[in-house]
Every structure is written in C-alpha cells, then in structure tokens.
Amino acid sequence: MLARGTGIMQAGVGPEVARLQLSRPKARLRLINATVSRGGALLLGTLPFAAVAIAYLFASAQRLAVNPSDKLLPSPAQMWSAFFDLATVPDKRSGDLILWADTYASLVRLFAGVGMATLGALCLGVAIGFIPRVRAFLLPFATVVCVIPPLALLPILFIALGLGETAKITLIAIGVAPVMVRDIANRVMELPPELIAKAQTLGGNSWTMVLRLVLPQVMPRLITCVRLALGPAWLFLIAAEAIASTEGLGYRIFLVRRYLSMDVILPYVAWITLLAVTTDWLLVRLSHIISPWAHPVQNR
Amino acid sequence: MSRIVVHGLEKSYGDARVLERVNITAEPGEFLSLVGASGCGKSTFLRILLGQEQQSGGVVVVGDQPIVPEPTPQRGIVFQRYSVFPHLTALQNLLLVEDFRSGGPFGRVFGARRRSARQEAETMLERVGLAHARHLYPASLSGGMQQRLAIAQTLLGRPQILLLDEPFGALDPGIRVEMHELLTELWTEHGMTVVMVTHDIGEAFKLGTRVLVFDKVRHDPQFPSAYGATITYDLKLDRKSRASARDVAEVAAMVGTTRLDSAIATTAS
Numbered sequence: 001m002l003a004r005g006t007g008i009m010q011a012g013v014g015p016e017v018a019r020l021q022l023s024r025p026k027a028r029l030r031l032i033n034a035t036v037s038r039g040g041a042l043l044l045g046t047l048p049f050a051a052v053a054i055a056y057l058f059a060s061a062q063r064l065a066v067n068p069s070d071k072l073l074p075s076p077a078q079m080w081s082a083f084f085d086l087a088t089v090p091d092k093r094s095g096d097l098i099l100w101a102d103t104y105a106s107l108v109r110l111f112a113g114v115g116m117a118t119l120g121a122l123c124l125g126v127a128i129g130f131i132p133r134v135r136a137f138l139l140p141f142a143t144v145v146c147v148i149p150p151l152a153l154l155p156i157l158f159i160a161l162g163l164g165e166t167a168k169i170t171l172i173a174i175g176v177a178p179v180m181v182r183d184i185a186n187r188v189m190e191l192p193p194e195l196i197a198k199a200q201t202l203g204g205n206s207w208t209m210v211l212r213l214v215l216p217q218v219m220p221r222l223i224t225c226v227r228l229a230l231g232p233a234w235l236f237l238i239a240a241e242a243i244a245s246t247e248g249l250g251y252r253i254f255l256v257r258r259y260l261s262m263d264v265i266l267p268y269v270a271w272i273t274l275l276a277v278t279t280d281w282l283l284v285r286l287s288h289i290i291s292p293w294a295h296p297v298q299n300r
Numbered sequence: 301m302s303r304i305v306v307h308g309l310e311k312s313y314g315d316a317r318v319l320e321r322v323n324i325t326a327e328p329g330e331f332l333s334l335v336g337a338s339g340c341g342k343s344t345f346l347r348i349l350l351g352q353e354q355q356s357g358g359v360v361v362v363g364d365q366p367i368v369p370e371p372t373p374q375r376g377i378v379f380q381r382y383s384v385f386p387h388l389t390a391l392q393n394l395l396l397v398e399d400f401r402s403g404g405p406f407g408r409v410f411g412a413r414r415r416s417a418r419q420e421a422e423t424m425l426e427r428v429g430l431a432h433a434r435h436l437y438p439a440s441l442s443g444g445m446q447q448r449l450a451i452a453q454t455l456l457g458r459p460q461i462l463l464l465d466e467p468f469g470a471l472d473p474g475i476r477v478e479m480h481e482l483l484t485e486l487w488t489e490h491g492m493t494v495v496m497v498t499h500d501i502g503e504a505f506k507l508g509t510r511v512l513v514f515d516k517v518r519h520d521p522q523f524p525s526a527y528g529a530t531i532t533y534d535l536k537l538d539r540k541s542r543a544s545a546r547d548v549a550e551v552a553a554m555v556g557t558t559r560l561d562s563a564i565a566t567t568a569s
C-alpha cells in the first residue's frame with residue numbers, strides 16, 4: 001500500500017492519483033460496513049411509512065369507489081372530520097370535548113400506574129440488589145410474581161377494588177412493576193465490587209452509598225425500564241378501559257367498535273401512537289439531562 | 301501510622317487453596333512491593349487486607365486491632381480498573397471524599413464546609429496535573445489520567461494504609477515513570493504504609509522499600525490446587541544503595557519474567 005503510494009509520488013503522476021481516488025467508492029464493502037448517509041437514512045426510514053400510507057389510500061379509494069358508504073376503510077377526509085369533531089365539538093350529553101376528556105383520563109391512569117410502579121420498583125430493586133438480607137427475603141418472591149400474567153389478575157382486581165380508577169391504576173402498576181424490580185435489582189448487583197469497596201474506603205455507609213453511588217448509577221437503567229414498561233402499560237390501560245370505564249382512549253375505541261366506526265378508531269390509534277412516541281422521546285431527553293455521563297457521544 | 305501484622309494467613313475457595321502460611325510484619329511507613337506469578341493470589345491477599353474478602357484462617361492486625369471485616373477509611377485502595385466513579389466529574393469525584401466523610405445522612409456537605417472541600421479538591425487536582433480536566437467525566441479521561449484521579453481521591457481520604465493493585469498495569473512506559481514520581485512524592489509527603497502489587501519487577505524494586513515474592517513451595521501433581529502460595533522471598537532494600545542487579549535477576553527468575561533486561565534497566569534509572 002505504502003510502497004505503491006510512494007511509487008506514484010516519485011513518478012509525479014498527478015492525474016493518476018486523481019483517477020485512483022475517483023475509483024475508490026466503487027470498492028464493494030461488506031454489508032455490515034456499508035454505512036448510510038444522513039439523507040439516505042431519512043429516505044430509507046420514510047419508505048415503510050409511505051408504503052403503508054399509499055397501500056391504505058389505494059385500498060380505501062377502491063372500496064369507496066365500489067360502495068361510497070363503506071365503513072371499513074374510510075378516506076383521510078372522513079377520518080379527519082370525525083377526529084376534528086371529537087376534538088372541537090362538545091358532546092351533546094356531557095358537554096365535554098371527547099378527545100381531550102379521553103386523553104386526560106387515560107394519561108392520568110397511565111402515569112399514575114407507571115409512576116407508582118417506578119417508585120416502588122426503584123425502592124425495592126435497590127434494596128434487593130444492595131442489601132443481602134433483603135435479597136434473601138424478597139428475590140424468590142419477586143421472581144415468582146414476575147411470571148403471573150397480570151391480565152389474569154384483572155377480574156380479581158375488579159372484584160376486590162371495584163370498577164373505579166383504583167383497579168385500573170393498580171392493574172397497570174402491578175403489570176409493569178415486577179419486571180422493573182428485577183431489572184433494577186440486577187443492575188445494582190452488576191455494579192463493580194471495586195466501586196462499592198472504594199466508596200466504603202472513603203467512608204460511605206449503606207445509606208449514603210445508596211444516595212451517592214447506587215441511585216445515580218441506576219438512573220439511566222431506570223429510565224430505560226420506564227420506556228420499555230410503557231408498552232405493556234398501554235396494553236393494560238386499554239384492556240382495563242375496554243372492560244369497565246366511562247371515558248378514556250381505550251374505552252372510546254371499544255365503544256365505537258359496535259358501530260364499525262373505523263373513522264374514529266383509526267385516528268385514535270394514531271393519536272395513541274403519537275402520545276406514546278412523544279413520551280418515549282421525553283424520557284430519552286430526561287435521561288440525557290439527569291445522567292449526562294451515560295450518554296457520552298450525544299453529550300459532545 | 302500503623303503497623304501491619306499478618307500471621308498464619310490462609311485462604312481457600314472451596315477445595316482450591318490460594319494462600320497459606322503467609323506471615324508479614326510491616327512497619328509504619330514501609331513501601332511493600334508484592335510480585336508473583338499470575339494467579340498466585342496477590343489480588344486475593346490485597347482484598348483480604350482491604351476487608352473486601354475474609355481469610356479462611358490466620359489473623360490480620362493493623363495498629364493493635366484485628367481488621368474489621370469490611371472496607372473502612374483506615375485502608376485506601378487503587379485498583380487497576382473501576383477505580384473512580386463514572387457518574388461524577390473529576391472534581392466531583394474528589395469532593396465525594398468529604399461528602400462521604402462528613403456529609404451526614406445526605407452524603408453531601410454544604411456551605412463553608414463545601415467551599416473548603418472544594419479548595420482542597422482543586423489543590424489536589426492541581427497536584428496531580430488534572431486541573432484542566434476538572435469538569436470531565438472519567439469516560440473522557442485517558443487511562444493515566446483516570447489512575448491519577450484515583451490516587452488523588454484515595455489520598456484525600458487520608459488512609460493509614462494505601463493498597464495498590466497493579467495501579468499502573470494499563471499505562472504506557474512514559475506515563476508510568478511520571479506516575480512513579482507522583483506516587484513517591486505523595487508517599488514521602490503523607491508517610492502512609494503502602495502495599496503495592498505489580499507485575500513489573502523493575503517497578504517493584506524502584507518504588508518499594510521491601511520486595512516480597514508470592515510463590516508455591518509445595519506441589520501436588522495430582523491436585524495442583526491442593527497447596528497455596530506463600531511468601532518465598534522477602535528483601536528489605538537499603539534506601540541509598542537500592543537493589544543490586546543480582547537481586548533483581550533472582551526475583552525475576554522466581555516470578556518467571558521474560559523481561560529481565562527492562563527490569564534491570566528500570567531499577568538502574
């Protein structure tokens with residue numbers, strides 16, 4: 001390589017070098033090494049969305065051409081007008097703006113459930129991971145609780161706690177908490193023993209080490225846990241609302257299902273997706289703010 | 301400063317015996333260099349001195365008390381890796397020492413205490429040449445800078461005994477020499493007892509006032525882990541004349557190092 005380069009230099013063949021440089025991009029890289037430019041990535045990333053949208057528009061237009069009152073695949077205009085009405089026209093019976101009332105009710109349940117689960121999982125996970133006696137006491141129990149399917153508990157919750165908010169929030173909390181407890185406990189147990197020994201040589205006691213070493217170290221993982229837990233949390237929320245509720249995004253979808261109102265269901269699904277994506281993005285930002293050390297590249 | 305007495309120390313993991321019949325008496329202010337083949341139990345010995353692990357038999361006395369079986373501020377440690385807290389900047393790493401020592405239930409000092417702690421931390425950063433990196437996280441420091449930070453942090457804890465487990469093992473030769481000078485300076489200044497494990501025979505002779513070799517004296521060909529390592533060589537070095545090339549060669553042969561020339565060269569320098 002080097003020898004050839006110097007050979008060219010010695011011969012003083014300028015255009016030769018230019019030609020060689022031009023021919024460089026033709027080299028065939030392995031698939032795993034062929035990187036994508038920013039614009040290329042944007043284009044590739046947009047393709048699946050565009051494909052789904054075009055397929056839908058095409059199918060919808062075809063069905064509506066055959067039968068204009070077809071309800072299965074409404075046109076974008078129909079969906080927009082239904083969604084717009086729900087967002088801006090007060091309901092005749094209650095006087096609420098249905099979309100916002102549903103969103104508020106659902107988000108309160110979601111965040112209350114996930115929030116309680118997070119707080120509980122943090123306390124329990126740190127205790128289990130850091131304190132051998134607590135670990136011996138609670139780890140087997142947490143491991144067993146983890147494998148109970150939460151939806152199977154739903155009837156029990158409704159019987160025990162009634163059909164109100166408590167049962168729904170509890171379902172979400174106990175649905176996502178056990179996995180978080182185990183994950184946090186694992187993260188704490190993975191802390192290098194060297195760091196824990198070092199903290200003790202500097203005079204840390206069990207409590208101050210939790211404050212200054214364990215909590216900051218598990219924070220990034222906790223936020224990742226919450227991001228992963230939000231998926232199941234939405235599932236439990238919609239399931240609980242479908243069964244017993246008078247408002248909420250899940251309730252609305254299952255209510256209008258009876259009238260085959262795809263023009264409401266589809267925008268609601270899109271709206272839920274938007275809320276979920278936004279929450280996820282906010283959590284990533286939060287992680288960058290709380291634990292800049294855990295995101296060295298983006299931190300530049 | 302305290303004297304260390306190790307008597308009849310034994311350590312086994314299950315059936316495998318790692319250390320046996322280890323006896324050492326170290327006077328206050330001594331600098332012990334520990335060398336030995338890989339896997340012979342040097343780190344294990346250091347972890348026992350630290351209190352991170354417990355011996356299977358024998359006693360370890362520091363001052364006039366057997367050591368508490370957990371790490372305490374009496375003994376400071378610098379490991380080869382994981383020696384500083386990755387979630388704190390260089391300055392915060394040093395402030396943490398005062399925070400832990402007298403921060404109470406919050407693990408944090410406030411007000412005038414914090415200002416004086418900061419002053420002390422800044423002085424120490426200056427001392428180890430990290431003042432320009434005070435706001436960087438360890439992930440963006442080089443290996444040598446991280447070890448300097450680790451040593452600074454440990455020394456701020458003012459331990460009576462400083463334990464070092466291959467502290468310079470991952471550094472390149474130029475940085476090593478700088479670190480040797482720094483360590484010697486700080487040791488002369490603070491006067492604590494140092495126990496340093498190293499694979500570098502030259503480093504052992506250059507820094508230590510005493511060189512100890514860990515090795516197995518008894519072998520069972522059927523069951524190699526039946527016997528553990530003990531101290532097979534214990535040489536006190538005269539501060540002025542230091543080691544002779546013959547001593548270095550002898551120790552190098554015991555440890556089985558192939559880099560004898562570089563070892564002698566380091567010692568001579």
Ligand SMILES: Nc1ncnc2c1ncn2[C@@H]1O[C@H](COP(=O)(O)OP(=O)(O)OP(=O)(O)O)[C@@H](O)[C@H]1O
Nearest residue numbers: 313316318336337338339340341342343344345499
């Ligand atoms: N927790 C443990 N459980 C079982 N065996 C262990 C444990 N820790 C160490 N050992 C064994 O003890 C022996 C000594 O290990 P140690 O790490 O003390 O060696 P070392 O002298 O520091 O080696 P090196 O020079 O490579 O760092 C090794 O054979 C190792 O396998």
Ligand SMILES: [Mg+2]
Nearest residue numbers: 342343344465
């Ligand atoms: Mg070791």
